[in-house]
Structures are given as C-alpha cells and as structure tokens.
Amino acid sequence: MCTRAPCPDALGIARFSTTQPGSRRCPVGANAEIGAVLRGARCARRLTQAQVGEACGYSASAVSRIESGKLRVDYASLMRFAAFLQIAPQQLCASSVPGMTNVATVAGGWSDEEDAVRRRELLTGAVAAAATAVAGAGPAAAAAAPVDLEVSLFRLPEAAPVPLPRLVGQVAAARGDYCATQYTRLGQVLPALIAAAEATRDVSKGRARDEAHLALARAYVLAAELATKQHSDASWVAADRALSAARSSGIPVAVGEASRQLAIAMRRSGRSAAAVRLLTKEAADLDPNHDQTAAVRTTLLLTGAYSAATGTDRSTALSLMEEAGQEADRRPAVPGLFTVEATRTQVDAYRISVLNALGTPDEGVDIAARLDVDRMPTAERRARAWTDIARMWNALGDAPQTFAALQRVEQEAPQEVRRPALRALIAGLLYGTNRVEGVREFAARTGALVS
Template identity: 80%
Template sequence: MGADAEIGALLRARCSARLTQMQVGKACGYSASAVSRIESGRLRVDYPTLMRLATFLRIAPEQLRALAVPGMANVATVAGGCRSVEEDEVRRRELLTGAVAAGATAVVGARPAAAAEPVDLEVALFRLPQVEPVPLPRLAGQVSAARRDFCATQYTRLRQTLPGLIAAATVTRDVSTGQAREEADLVLAPSYVLAAELATKQHSDAAWVAADRALAAARRSGIPVAVGEASRQLAIAMRRSGRSTAAVHLLTKEADDLDASRDHTGAVRTTLLLTGAYSAATGQDRSTALALLEEAEQEAGRHPAVPGLFTVEATRTQVDAYRISVLNALGTPDEAVTVADRLEVDRMPTAERRARARTDVARMWNALGDGKQTFAALRQVEAEAPQAVRRPALRALTAGLLYGPTRIEGVREFAARTGALAA
C-alpha cells in the first residue's frame, strides 16, 4: 500500500465518527467527490489541508505527518531508536535501512577509536562543529543509531557522535523552510534529548542547556510526543538543581495537556507521571509522589506498551522500578524490599533501563546497611552495562563499600575495575 493509500485509509476514520464525505469536504474546502478520491489514494492533498483533515477527524497529526513525508516515519514519533513505535511502521522503517546504513557515519564521520580524546559535552554544545546540511532521512537514521547507543549504554561512543549529529540537524533546520523545517526540528529535539540524558548521567550542568534546546525544538515541531520527552528532560534538570516542586508542576501540566485516550500520547503521559513521582519524592512530598505513582500505574494498565517511544517505557514493570526509586528518595527503603523481590528486570527491553533498575536496588540495599546485597546488585549492573557502572553516582556507591566498616570480598578489585579506586 502506497503512502497516499495509507493516508486515505486513516481518513476513513470519518466512518466511525458517522460523518459523510460531504461533511468532511465542507469542513476542509473540498467536494464530496474529492474526499472520495483522497480516501482511495487517487488524489494527493497539500500539507496544510492534510493537517486540517486530521484536526477535523481527530486523528493524531503525527500519524499523517509520518505518511506524508517519505522516510520520516520514525522521526515523527521521536525517532524510536530502541524499537519501532507501531507494527505498521515496520515496512516504512525498512525503506530507511539503506539510508541508515549508508549514512551511519556520514553526518559525524567514522566512529571514533576507543583511544579518542573524551568530548566535553558542555563545551561541545556551545561550539558545535561546522558541517553541511544533510538529507532528513539520513538524519533520522542518525538519531535512531544514537538512540540505540544510549539504550545499549554505549555512552563513550554517544559522547563522541552527538555534537556532530546536533550540528547537522541544526544547520539542516536553518536552511529549511515550511514543513521541512518542522521535520528538521523533529530530528533536532531528540538529538538534544539524548545530550540531556547523557549529561544527567554524568552529573553535568550541560543537561540544562540541552534540555532547554530540546524543548524549544520540540515545540516548534508541534508534535506532542516530542514536547513530552523534552519536558521530561527539563524537569529532571530542575529536580537535580533542587527545584523539585517546579519540576513536578511542569511534568503534571504537560501530562494534563496530553490525550490519555491514545496509546502513544497516553504512554508519554504515564512516563511524565513517573518522573513527576520521583521528583516529588526528592522534595520529600510523599503524598504527591505516591499519588502520581498510583496514577501512572493505572495509566500503564489502560494502554499496551508502545515500544521505542521513549527511552523509558510505560509498563507496569517500569512503574515498579520507579516505585523503588521513589521509596528510596522518601527515606523508606524498607518499603521497597517487597517491590524489589517482584521486580522483573529481565522484562525491561534495554540495557540502560535494566542497569538503572538494578542501580535503584543497589541503593535500596545500601540504605538498609546490607553491603553484600549492595555489591551483588552493583555486579549485576556491571554485567548488564559496563559503562553504566562507571557513572559518578555508582563510583561513589562503590567507594562507600570499599571504605565502609564491613569487608566484602571482591570490592577492591571491582573498585579498581570501575574507576572508584584511584590508580
């Protein structure tokens, strides 16, 4: 089925809304016969008309946008690099395979050798490399590849490639107009989101800059999923600077603005509520934290998982992982033990999320004074994601075990291996 025919199939949603072709045409400036040709794929309409049709029929604009712009299906749903967003996106993603394979290093050059100089993300965001504009499908492939690196905890490689990717998306956006400019912003937003995610893991103030730029690009694109993802990153930066209440306000406001009845926006809403729950917990607002957690759990139960929509999936397993982090932050890790016992970490789809869940379990045991269980969880993190265990927060946790009152076999070697022990 061609893109025009698929658009037509979507527009036939008027049938379930009990609307006639004449009513649809009158609302959008077309005759009934023209609407019939659009629905059958025999008449192609311009972009503004397509968006008017989507609005009138209450179809998510990103669904039509993905079909209207060849090769941009993954970008229109925030470049789901971990996995595709919809089953019916598989065919369109395959069309991108050639572009992704050919362009996997075209934007940012060959992947750097392991011995390359580390990139200072704070400096790189203010001094982006000079690059040429790049075709949007190729940029879409680059975002997908970068998202996969993040999900696989390949942080060193991601740190090397992100500046070039952001630079390419920026210059491409700057030379584009109209719809192409919006699509370029839709590539730029998740690029900055990944920079914010990476900066947060490294405890870098660059997270503020990247999150702010991500949200600006997302709002320009007009796609609710992109806005939700960027808002989440900005709220995390707020929370880490001690502004938990402001973070919760931002997250709940964005969540309220999303349509909870649709699977993709409903999944975004669930993720925002989870981040809001943890943000409230860091501010010691127990009632708000638990209320948001329960709301998120209810939302997760109403909708099927939407793979690859975010780096965080809106599932009940993810809710349990957040529940542990919330209870840790509230100073009641004992309440998290039963949750940790039932947590099905192996059901989480990416190494990054599995490592994060095991990190929260390690923090729980550490708060309870059980060094051996803490170390066991840290070793699971290392087995899952070797680069994740070298993050500053985990090195500090390891150092606490090393210099703590209880001698634990293997900790010194682990500390040396992960950078927690000075050479």
C-alpha cells in the first residue's frame, strides 16, 4: 500500500513512499505515465481512441481519461491494452501500481536507482513515439497536430480586457479559421481569446456586458466545435460554458448556438434522446416569425434530426428533417447559426447523414446526385458534405466512389481529412478487400497508414 507521503524526484514529479515488502516507491504520477505510454503507442499505430476502446472494452472517452491519467484500470484491462498496442508489459511501469507487482517480478524488477531512469525513458519514449507518428505522416499532418483543449480550457492564460470592437473582430477571425478548417491555428488562438473575452466581460457593464457575453459564448462555441472534431471530452466543458455565457447575454441566437453544441456532446456520449429533447425545446422557444431566430430554429431541427437518427428513432428524425426543410424553403437567404447555415443545400446534406445513421444509405443516393456542394459557403461545410457522401458510398460497398468523395474532402480541407474519424474511414479502404488505385498514397499522406 502507498502511504500519503509525497516527495519530489529528480524530475520534480511527486511520488509516494511504500510500505510494501521490498520498500519500492510508488509514484503518484504512475497513472499519467502509463497513460503517456498508451497514448504514444496508439499514435504510433495511427489508431483512434474509439478503435482502441472497442478492442479493449472501453468507450473512446474512457480511453481519453486513461491516457490523461484520470482513470485507473485494473491489471487484466491494462494487459489487454498492452497486447492490442503491442507494448511489452514491463514498459507500463506496472510495478508502481498497487496490486500489479507481479509484472515487475516477471520482468526482473527495478532498483530504486533504475526507477527514476525508467520513468524518464517511459515519458521520453512516449513523447518521441507521438512525435514520430506525426512526422511520419508528412509535413501537412504535422501541421495538423491537435491542441489539447481539455488542458487549455482549465488553464486559461492571463489576459487583460480589450476594447469590445477588437474582441468582436477577434472572434470573427477565429470563426473564419474554423470555417476555413484551419484547426491548428484556431486551437492556438482560442485559449487567449477566451481569456480576453472573460476579462472584457468582467469589466463591462450594461449593453457592453451583454455583447461581451455574446463574444465569450461564441468563443466557447468554437472551442466545442473544435473539441468535437478532435473527439475530445473538452466539448462538454466548452459547450456548458458557452451556454452559460449565452444565457447571460440574453440573446436568443447565442442560446441556440450553444444549445446545439451541448446537444452534440450529449449525442456523442450516447444520450441521443436527451439531445433531441434539448434541441426541440430550444427550437420551440425561438420566434418562428423573425428571420434570424427562425433560421437558428432550422439548424437546431437539423441537428435534432441527426441526433434522433443516431438513436435509431426514424420517425422523429424524418419528421424533424421535413420541418427543417420547410423552414429553409421559406427563408433561403438567411445564414442561420454561427457555423452552420440554414439553406436547402444544407438540409439535403443533413438528410444524407440522417439516412446514413438510420442504416438506409441507399435512400441518399439520389439526394447526393443532385446536391451542389459547391453552393455551400464554407470549406468546413463542404468538407462535411463530402464526408457524409463518402460514408454513404462506403456503407453501400462502393470503394471507388468512397475514395473519390474522400479526395474531395482533402481538396476542400486538408486538415479535415486528417481527423480521427476520417483516418479510420481511409484505413478501412486501405485494408479492405476491394483495392482502389491511389488509396495507399492517400493514406500515407493523410496519416491513416499504419506502419
């Protein structure tokens, strides 16, 4: 058993002394060290957290917590991770975890002097593995290395208030990065932008405070959007903070934007029905006779339809799609939400994704044939539409059409095609039974090729 007597080692990492026979020290950072090794091995093999979790009996969010040291796993589970990721058991520093000293015994055990050295090697090796994984995918993939939003949102930098017009302009520029799929740059600027928005809000009064709350809400909306792209649990944090700021602003559009992000986080955690309830309630609260709020209502209905589809509720999904289509036809020129427009083209793109989720991709073929993706105003939306088309063809077993759609995703948004979900789709083509010329080079370029 570890006694609660922390002391720093040569690296400045706190650790505990032990009262077990053999008098070995048990580092309090052991979970984080094990997580770092698991993350490094996963990245080196170009696997997503969802893929690892499915193989080892965990959800993607649980794998994320394990890798960040926030969730401890038992010996049997850890050995499943080791076997799947091809990690030698002794590399996991298992002897530092209570109840797992048998691994160290098999490996021959470490002396106290070796303990600190091993920790250095484990941490350095994990970082190197991750770096090699990114570098091996080429310069473009290295440029798309994700920012750890979960850490950033809980450790915002110090920031001073800025003039409100400048803050609004900075949020607009960040939105531009998102719409242009410049995710790396967006992740780099968001923490400072959020911190500046909070500082500005804190010193503002009256109408200026409402506008600062709006800017803060939209900065958090972008953080939630980016976290969703990265399959990060930070989407929950960002969406919740966005909704709090939006409600404080008193601006219905902002509340709709933030509610959509919270519903997406719910849906991704398996709570599709709850997401639908939230979205339909927020949509009902919006004025259908005002163009802007009605357009926001349309986009909430679209997200609700997809959420219902992921929960296999076909009747609700199709009903919400029909309602959204009618709204879009009445107001074809209104932009809608901060990051999603309310147009007939957008409705058709959503319909394809809904039909995919319902398991009837064949019903989307005619829609895809008439869909004019080029009419969509942002690279992010065009890339998303081509992604849904790629998923449709993949579900129908048409590898050449799937590959053609994925190539269009890359043309529109190089960083989008390197998202974990897209890399998994590319890997499916690469290792599938139907060979398509050019897929291997595409997989290598986008980081989906496992070496």
